[in-house]
Amino acid sequence: MPRRVSLFVTCIVDQLFPKVGLAMADVLERLGYQVDFPKDQTCCGQPAFNTGYRREARQVARHFLNVFRDSAYIIIPSGSCTSMIVHHFHDLFTKDPAALQALEQLAPRVWEFSRFLLEVARVDDVGARLEDVVTYHDSCHALREFGIKDGPRRLLAHVRGLELREMDAAEECCGFGGTFSVKFSEVSGAMVRAKLDSIVRTGAHTVVSLDSSCLMQIQGALSRAALPVRTMHLAEVLASR
Amino acid sequence: MSADFDDKIHNTLANPNLQLAIYSATGRLIDHRRHAVTREALPDYQELRTQANALKRHVIENLDHYLEQFEANVLAHGGKVVYCKDGAEVADFILSLAKERGAELIVKSKSMTTEEIDLNERLHHHRLESVETDLGEYILQLARQRPYHIVAPALHLTRYDVGDLFARTLGVANETLPEKQTLIARSVLRRKFLAADIGISGANFLVADSGAVVLVENEGNARLTTSAPNIHIAVAGIEKLIPRAQDLAVFLKLLGRSATGQALTVYTSFLSGPRRESEIDGPQEFYVVLLDNGRTKLLADRAKRQSLYCIRCGACLNHCPVYRKIGGHSFPWVYSGPIGAIITPQFLGVKHEPSLPFASSLCGACAEVCPVKIDIPQVLLDLRAEVKKTELREGTGWLERLAFRLWAWVMCHPRVYELAGMMAAAMAPAENGGWLRRVPPGMNLPPVRAWLDQRDLPPAPPHSFRDLWRKR
Amino acid sequence: MSRDHVLHKVRTALGRTAGQAIAEPPPVRLRIPVVDQDARVASLLRKVEALAGKTCRAATPAEAHAYVASVLDGKSTIASNAPFLRECGILEIAGVRSGQTSASELRMLCSTADAGITSADYALADTGTLVMLSSRDEARLISLLPPVHIAVVPKDRILTSLDELFAILPDPAAQTSSMVLITGPSRTADIEQILVRGVHGPGEIHVVVLG
Numbered sequence: 001m002p003r004r005v006s007l008f009v010t011c012i013v014d015q016l017f018p019k020v021g022l023a024m025a026d027v028l029e030r031l032g033y034q035v036d037f038p039k040d041q042t043c044c045g046q047p048a049f050n051t052g053y054r055r056e057a058r059q060v061a062r063h064f065l066n067v068f069r070d071s072a073y074i075i076i077p078s079g080s081c082t083s084m085i086v087h088h089f090h091d092l093f094t095k096d097p098a099a100l101q102a103l104e105q106l107a108p109r110v111w112e113f114s115r116f117l118l119e120v121a122r123v124d125d126v127g128a129r130l131e132d133v134v135t136y137h138d139s140c141h142a143l144r145e146f147g148i149k150d151g152p153r154r155l156l157a158h159v160r161g162l163e164l165r166e167m168d169a170a171e172e173c174c175g176f177g178g179t180f181s182v183k184f185s186e187v188s189g190a191m192v193r194a195k196l197d198s199i200v201r202t203g204a205h206t207v208v209s210l211d212s213s214c215l216m217q218i219q220g221a222l223s224r225a226a227l228p229v230r231t232m233h234l235a236e237v238l239a240s241r
Numbered sequence: 242m243s244a245d246f247d248d249k250i251h252n253t254l255a256n257p258n259l260q261l262a263i264y265s266a267t268g269r270l271i272d273h274r275r276h277a278v279t280r281e282a283l284p285d286y287q288e289l290r291t292q293a294n295a296l297k298r299h300v301i302e303n304l305d306h307y308l309e310q311f312e313a314n315v316l317a318h319g320g321k322v323v324y325c326k327d328g329a330e331v332a333d334f335i336l337s338l339a340k341e342r343g344a345e346l347i348v349k350s351k352s353m354t355t356e357e358i359d360l361n362e363r364l365h366h367h368r369l370e371s372v373e374t375d376l377g378e379y380i381l382q383l384a385r386q387r388p389y390h391i392v393a394p395a396l397h398l399t400r401y402d403v404g405d406l407f408a409r410t411l412g413v414a415n416e417t418l419p420e421k422q423t424l425i426a427r428s429v430l431r432r433k434f435l436a437a438d439i440g441i442s443g444a445n446f447l448v449a450d451s452g453a454v455v456l457v458e459n460e461g462n463a464r465l466t467t468s469a470p471n472i473h474i475a476v477a478g479i480e481k482l483i484p485r486a487q488d489l490a491v492f493l494k495l496l497g498r499s500a501t502g503q504a505l506t507v508y509t510s511f512l513s514g515p516r517r518e519s520e521i522d523g524p525q526e527f528y529v530v531l532l533d534n535g536r537t538k539l540l541a542d543r544a545k546r547q548s549l550y551c552i553r554c555g556a557c558l559n560h561c562p563v564y565r566k567i568g569g570h571s572f573p574w575v576y577s578g579p580i581g582a583i584i585t586p587q588f589l590g591v592k593h594e595p596s597l598p599f600a601s602s603l604c605g606a607c608a609e610v611c612p613v614k615i616d617i618p619q620v621l622l623d624l625r626a627e628v629k630k631t632e633l634r635e636g637t638g639w640l641e642r643l644a645f646r647l648w649a650w651v652m653c654h655p656r657v658y659e660l661a662g663m664m665a666a667a668m669a670p671a672e673n674g675g676w677l678r679r680v681p682p683g684m685n686l687p688p689v690r691a692w693l694d695q696r697d698l699p700p701a702p703p704h705s706f707r708d709l710w711r712k713r
Numbered sequence: 714m715s716r717d718h719v720l721h722k723v724r725t726a727l728g729r730t731a732g733q734a735i736a737e738p739p740p741v742r743l744r745i746p747v748v749d750q751d752a753r754v755a756s757l758l759r760k761v762e763a764l765a766g767k768t769c770r771a772a773t774p775a776e777a778h779a780y781v782a783s784v785l786d787g788k789s790t791i792a793s794n795a796p797f798l799r800e801c802g803i804l805e806i807a808g809v810r811s812g813q814t815s816a817s818e819l820r821m822l823c824s825t826a827d828a829g830i831t832s833a834d835y836a837l838a839d840t841g842t843l844v845m846l847s848s849r850d851e852a853r854l855i856s857l858l859p860p861v862h863i864a865v866v867p868k869d870r871i872l873t874s875l876d877e878l879f880a881i882l883p884d885p886a887a888q889t890s891s892m893v894l895i896t897g898p899s900r901t902a903d904i905e906q907i908l909v910r911g912v913h914g915p916g917e918i919h920v921v922v923l924g
Contacts, residue, residue: 009706011652015662016699018706025710037710040655048645050603052625056649063653091622144605173562177602182691183242184600189695190254190566191602220696223676266906285744295739303735305723318886324716376912377903395903403904419904423912430913435824451886461857461899461914468853468891469820479723486886487741487879494875504840505875508914509894513886521794521852522816523890533719541726 004034005116006071008064010081010212011043017212023239024077024113027128031121040067046084049092050178058092065089065102073120074110077235078211079142082112087145112142113235114152114210125158130240133163134232135204137195137218138171139211152210152234159237169198176217192221199229210234242596249571259397263568266396267559273502274556274610283498292491294614297550300449300482304540307449307482308531314452318514320527327534328358331476334530335360335441336367338472344369344438348430348470350456350463351375352443353391353553354478354532356575360441371441372433374462376426383410389569390577391555392500397568430462440466440524444477445552446492447529450485453513454529457496457506464508473512473524479531480540480549486511492552495612499554535588545620548583550613557607557617563600573597579607583620591628598624659707666701676700743876746839753838753871754922760841764897765910766918774801777865777923781830782806784863784919788827791819791859795832795850801865801923803830813852823858829915830863831856835882836920839874840896843920847891856895862915864895868924 005028009021025035045060064085068074076082086107093099117123136156142148156164175181175191182188195218199207207222207229209215215231222229253259278286300307312322325331339347347364349355349371361382364371373382377394381387383406388394395403400417407425408415416422442463446455454475456463467473483492489511497503516523540546558564558578569577573594574585582597591598598621607617632638651658669681676697680689692698704712724730748756758768767784771777781803792798792811804811809830813819823829831851835844843864847853856862872878875894885892899914910916 014706015665016701018702018704018709021706022709022713037707039707042652042655042658045649045652048649050622050625051599051641051645052622052627052629053642053645053649054626054629056645059649060652088622140602140604140606144609171606173602173604173606175562175602177604179688180599180602182688183596184250184563185691185694186251186254187563187566187600188602191562192696194562194566216699217696220676220692220698223697224678224695262905269906289742292739292742299736299738302727303729304727305720305729305731306733306735308720308723314886318890322716324719326715326718330715374913375903376901380903393903393906396906398904400905400907419907420909422904423901423909427912431824434913435820448886451884453886459899460901460912462912464853464857464893465913468857479719484738485741485883487743487883490743490876490879503896505842505894505896507895507897507899509896511885511892511894512890514890516847517890519849520847520890521814521849522819522854523847527890531719533715533722537719537722537726540723 003032004036005073005075006068007035007037008041008068008074008076008081009037010076010078012212012216013077016216017233020077020212020233020235023233023235024075026239027117027126027235028075031123031126038067038071044081044084046081047178049084049088054092061089061092062099065099065106068106069102072109073116075113075116076110077113077233078213079112079139079146079148080211080213082110083141083145085110112146112148112210114155115146115148117155118151124154126155126238128158128238128240129160130237131161132206133165133204134206134208134237135165135167135199135202136170137174137207137209137214139209139214140173142210143171148210155234155238156208159240162237165202165204167198167202169195172198174214174217176213181217188217189221192217196221196225196227200227205229207231208234208237243594246571246573246594246596250567253568253571254566259568260566262397264565266390266393267565270392270501270555270559274499274559277498277502277504283494289491289495290612290614293495293612294550296483296488296491297613298547300484301480301540301546301549304479304482307484308479311447311449311452311482314450315514315529316452318452320452320514320529323528323530325530325532328360328363331358331530331532332360332363335364335474336369339369339439342438342472344472346433346437347371347439347441348374348433348437348466350440350442350458350466351378352441352476353575354443355441355476356388358532358534360476372430374430374434374466375458376423376460379426379430380406383407387570387575390558391553397570434465434469437470439472439474440470441474441476442467444475444481444529445496446483446489447477447481448486448489449482451513453486453511455489456510456512457493457508459507461508464510467510467512468523471524472526472528474528474530476530476532479533479536496552496554499556499610499612539584539587542587544623545583545587547615548587548620550615551580552613554612556610556612560606560610562604562606563602579617583617583624586624591624591631595628598628662705666703666705669698669701743880745877745880746873748838748873750868750871753873754868756838757836757841757871758920758922760839761897761918761920764841766841766897766920769919769921771921771923774923777921778802778806780921781863781865785809785828788861789825790828790830791822791826791855792830793832793851793855797832797867798830798865803865819852820854823854826859828861828863829855829859830865833864833866833870835878836866836871837874837878837894838871843895844878845893845895846885846889848889853891853893857914860911860915861917861919863919863921865921865923868922871922
């Protein structure tokens with residue numbers, strides 16, 4: 001079993017939430033993995049794809065396939081980016097058999113972080129400790145495209161000192177949706193405020209999710225509403241000691 | 242988006258009563274459905290969905306065969322089939338039949354297909370009175386409004402709205418109790434049922450091996466519409482076909498539960514032809530109008546023809562976080578919610594409302610609950626690509642395209658990407674680590690402003706991940 | 714009107730030709746649970762009551778007769794021509810008229826009657842459903858126009874489910890122009906989502922199982 005993993009941190013983590021990437025690396029190293037970061041990585045192409053620019057998305061996707069060609073495992077702190085690669089790259093390369101083949105070889109090695117821990121590393125207790133009351137937000141792509149629901153909760157259950165309180169709207173979309181958040185800004189805002197109501201009802205101090213784009217949306221709204229609730233990526237919780 | 246779409250959305254969001262009405266009505270339907278499809282209530286729910294999808298795929302891909310089989314069976318049971326390419330032909334048919342029979346009054350049961358072709362308006366224009374008999378639709382007809390939701394058409398109206406409406410249009414006292422309002426409508430409509438010359442219905446399903454029309458309802462108005470008048474006309478899109486009566490064991494189990502959480506609606510009618518010789522009552526003339534109105538266009542697109550599998554349960558509307566905020570009237574056509582978002586551009590062209598396929602966060606809640614497993618998010622993505630291709634062809638939207646071209650180029654050149662990241666970070670420094678309330682200087686772009694309109698912006702950290710990784 | 718036009722467009726869209734054969738459809742899927750008769754009766758009555766219907770399990774025709782008579786209490790009633798109702802003596806109850814064969818007379822009686830009595834061809838235990846096929850014995854409007862509907866059903870007509878119904882009746886159209894499944898009293902929630910019964914169809918239903 002290869003113990004070397006590559007991080008695809010995602011552009012949003014790279015530029016805005018670097019601590020998430022570091023946390024992910026910490027957890028993996030503590031489990032005995034050798035972690036590398038192919039430095040030519042940039043983005044999965046999702047912003048262009050979701051906005052209808054398939055040609056531009058294809059260019060970026062091709063770059064991704066090149067960069068990660070030789071990685072044994074590609075670990076990603078995001079359900080939506082993982083979904084883009086595993087479910088939608090295919091749509092971009094229907095006329096490119098070589099790229100399709102490269103994709104076929106690469107896709108099975110692509111893992112969303114929590115799934116990697118549970119299904120490949122086969123651990124649910126990473127020895128974390130965090131005294132806090134949290135609630136968990138089910139990111140849409142992770143939930144509906146990968147069936148990720150119990151996994152993160154199992155991981156959180158083993159974090160010493162942590163209390164998890166379920167919010168009633170855990171599965172409701174936070175309203176980010178990529179360019180939706182700015183093209184339909186008012187609706188996006190209304191959606192996230194509904195989420196905030198649900199969060200506040202739990203009395204939790206921290207909102208946890210496995211997707212930084214959701215956390216950015218939720219934190220942005222929490223900040224605007226001046227609510228004393230913070231957000232943490234699952235990786236950050238699991239790296240806490 | 243068009244100013245019209247934008248205004249409607251804004252007005253709906255700004256109306257707290259409407260927000261509450263939409264949220265609670267859909268919330269109730271969500272709960273009802275959930276209880277009806279648990280492992281205890283319906284252990285083979287997922288299997289049924291798979292079967293329903295397979296049946297619909299089969300029928301749609303062999304639609305000509307099943308249309309002909311359906312037609313032959315309708316004829317064999319004494320009915321007639323009329324193929325219409327559009328709403329005008331449907332109206333022409335009904336008008337000429339009405340004229341031949343000296344008909345003056347029509348009663349109608351709920352049919353989105355007839356809304357789609359504005360049938361009542363077309364008939365009204367020729368002085369033929371056509372009365373909606375489903376309570377919600379009757380209310381809307383009096384109020385001259387479109388349905389707000391497939392299953393709960395008048396969810397946006399309060400009892401006070403209804404009281405005022407009845408007082409104004411029917412000349413009755415202003416009653417505000419729903420029970421009393423229902424009795425008023427019942428009594429008015431009963432007279433219409435018994436006097437009507439023609440009953441027009443839609444069809445939830447058309448059964449090919451039986452030449453039958455299947456109608457589901459809770460009130461009894463569809464039964465009355467199709468049993469009291471001497472002529473019954475069912476108007477249905479060609480995509481409503483299912484192969485066999487026995488397939489109803491799959492579809493009926495999914496429809497009621499997905500729509501309202503009911504194992505079966507109060508009435509399910511399986512109607513094949515005019516009354517038989519030995520039967521005592523029922524219509525003596527039976528017509529099924531098979532409508533194209535653009536369905537053949539959707540049929541031609543292999544990837545998107547799954548949009549025609551829809552059995553109009555409304556579950557996607559109920560679960561859509563966007564619909565639950567913007568409501569049915571924000572949508573540009575009679576079909577709203579996720580299904581409306583995918584079929585409107587296909588029927589009316591992507592240019593009718595180019596931003597419609599983008600009015601979704603692609604959360605996938607719709608696909609999760611669709612009883613026939615339409616992959617709505619996938620169709621939305623395909624439509625988005627189509628919109629951009631159209632813009633390319635027509636030379637519009639070039640600024641955004643340019644931005645994405647530039648973006649793609651940067652993303653394919655890692656060193657440029659790193660430099661761009663550093664420059665952007667320099668423009669959006671953290672204010673004591675706090676998130677930004679205002680547009681940072683040098684970043685006054687529409688997306689940044691749109692973001693800040695609703696929430697704060699994350700500050701750029703002093704070092705990117707790759708910087709920190711290098712230093713590790 | 715546009716038959717050839719529409720069919721042609723359909724074929725063109727699908728890349729098919731006239732008369733072209735089709736692949737086999739997915740096989741029919743019917744799952745019939747095994748449930749003994751007493752359990753079926755109990756389930757049927759339970760489900761009807763859960764829908765705010767009223768029920769009576771009658772051991773003998775006399776019991777059925779007594780129940781129906783007490784419900785009717787002299788109301789003007791129209792009963793169908795189902796022989797089963799005659800066997801139960803229902804037609805002798807005061808105020809009950811039956812034997813109509815003219816559509817117009819029937820309609821008039823139904824629209825003024827306080828109650829309608831029918832039998833049923835089948836009942837479905839798992840959903841509390843009555844299955845009524847229009848025939849010389851059962852007209853459509855009797856179970857529809859009057860505000861009260863009473864159905865008297867022999868217990869051996871009770872099936873487990875919709876699946877069983879379609880297993881024994883795969884071709885309803887061969888028998889009737891109208892098969893109606895009735896599951897509870899007429900209702901609506903169109904005004905403020907508030908439940909109101911008896912909109913157009915009967916707001917009060919009674920299911921009497923004999924045997």
